[in-house]
Amino acid sequence: MKIDINGLKKAFGDKTAVDIPTFTVYDGEILGLVGNNGAGKTTLFRLLLDLIKADGGTVTMTINNDDGTQVTINPSESENWKPVTGAYIDEGFLIDFLTPEEYFRFIGKVNGLTDNETDSRVASFEHFMNGEVLGQKKLIRNYSAGNKQKIGIISAFINNPQLLVLDEPFNFLDPTSQNILMHLIKDYNAKTGATILISSHNLTHTVEISTRIALLESGLIINDLPNTEGSAAKVLEDYFNR
Ligand SMILES: Nc1ncnc2c1ncn2[C@@H]1O[C@H](COP(=O)(O)OP(=O)(O)OP(=O)(O)O)[C@@H](O)[C@H]1O
Numbered sequence: 001m002k003i004d005i006n007g008l009k010k011a012f013g014d015k016t017a018v019d020i021p022t023f024t025v026y027d028g029e030i031l032g033l034v035g036n037n038g039a040g041k042t043t044l045f046r047l048l049l050d051l052i053k054a055d056g057g058t059v060t061m062t063i064n065n066d067d068g069t070q071v072t073i074n075p076s077e078s079e080n081w082k083p084v085t086g087a088y089i090d091e092g093f094l095i096d097f098l099t100p101e102e103y104f105r106f107i108g109k110v111n112g113l114t115d116n117e118t119d120s121r122v123a124s125f126e127h128f129m130n131g132e133v134l135g136q137k138k139l140i141r142n143y144s145a146g147n148k149q150k151i152g153i154i155s156a157f158i159n160n161p162q163l164l165v166l167d168e169p170f171n172f173l174d175p176t177s178q179n180i181l182m183h184l185i186k187d188y189n190a191k192t193g194a195t196i197l198i199s200s201h202n203l204t205h206t207v208e209i210s211t212r213i214a215l216l217e218s219g220l221i222i223n224d225l226p227n228t229e230g231s232a233a234k235v236l237e238d239y240f241n242r
Contacts (some may be wrong), residue, residue, distance in 0.1 A: 001064065001084065001163040001195045002027045003048065007057035010043055016219040017043040020057070023214070023221055025197065027064070030189050032210030032227070033199040034236065039216040041199035042089065045167050048197070049087055050075045064162055083111060086161035088152035088169070096141035100133050100151045103140060104158060111159035118158060125154045128180045145172040153181065157188065164188070164196045170205055178202075182209050203240065207233045215239060 003025040010018040018040045025031050033041045046052045048059055053076070061081045062072045075081050087093070095103055101119075108118030122134070132147055133154075140151060149172045156164060166185075170178045186209055189196050200206045206213060213232045215223040223239070225232035 001081075002062040003163070003195070004060045004062075005048075005057070006060075008044075008047060008054055008059060009056045010047055010052065010054050010219075016040075018047060018054075019219045020044070020221055023224075025195060027062070027195055028189070028193045030185065030196045030198065030209055030211045032206035032213040033197065033216060034201070034203065034206055034213060035216030040219040041216055042167055043219070044216070045087070045089055045165055045197065045199065048075070049085070049089070049165060051089070061163070081163070083159060084161055085163045085165070086156035086159055087165040088156040089165070089167040091148060091152070093152050093155070094140050094148060097139055099137070099139060100143075103151065104155060107155045107158050113158070121158055121160075122154060125150075125157070125184070128154070128177065128184060130177065146174060146177065149173060150177065157184075160192065162192070162194050164194055166196070166198050168199055168201065170200055170202050178205065185209055203233070203236050207236065 005020050005023040008018060008020045033044065035041055047054050059075055060072055061075055062070050063081060063084055064070055073081060095106065098106065104122050105115050105118050108115065128150060133150055140148060143151065153166060153169055156166060169181060173181060182205055185196060188194060207227060207230050210227050213225045213227050213236065214221045215225065223235060225235055
């Protein structure tokens with residue numbers, strides 16, 4: 001999926017949260033979004049996912065159809081980006097009175113999958129779940145922060161999305177799980193050509209997995225960095241060590 005942003009603006013009171021004149025996320029990119037607290041990363045994701053309304057501007061998505069054709073839509077006017085998008089922003093995406101198994105099947109059903117299809121898709125994340133997610137006979141609300149994070153991330157993958165949006169996915173994860181997740185993201189992108197948007201405060205991980213990195217400050221993209229072979233690392237290091 002390709003995403004074109006034009007004149008996108010969102011303010012909360014007199015505070016500019018996002019102000020992006022023009023920006024394109026190309027099909028198949030892994031775009032890392034970095035920036036200090038309050039830079040606007042989550043707000044940008046919420047705007048892209050039509051979870052909040054922009055004050056102005058447009059987002060258009062160019063979706064790849066199965067037959068090789070493409071269709072361009074405005075996500076606030078059309079629904080057909082939803083079946084091809086997976087996202088996990090925060091715990092608010094979870095249904096905490098369900099078990100993970102029930103939640104995954106619910107997400108699967110919304111996406112037209114049978115329970116068997118969902119179960120086998122979830123099973124492919126066995127290594128990431130590390131024996132601590134399935135079969136625990138407990139509700140999501142009683143899971144640790146890290147395991148809730150894993151449940152949300154896995155649910156974002158369930159429909160094999162062509163756009164995957166993960167907000168600070170490494171948060172709460174132990175170092176081993178962070179490494180597994182980096183591999184999952186890179187492998188999924190390599191296998192499917194999906195477009196992946198990730199925000200993170202972990203610069204090492206962001207540089208490791210992203211093909212391009214956008215640096216946000218006060219809602220503006222102040223640097224758009226190609227990241228071949230980690231080429232963005234130096235600029236980011238200088239920026240965050242000022
Ligand atoms: N619902 C809201 N009401 C008021 N202000 C908000 C709201 N959501 C975000 N903001 C403000 O918008 C700005 C951007 O916030 P946002 O959460 O997008 O930043 P972020 O880059 O994701 O930050 P962090 O790294 O801390 O998660 C901040 O000044 C924040 O306080």
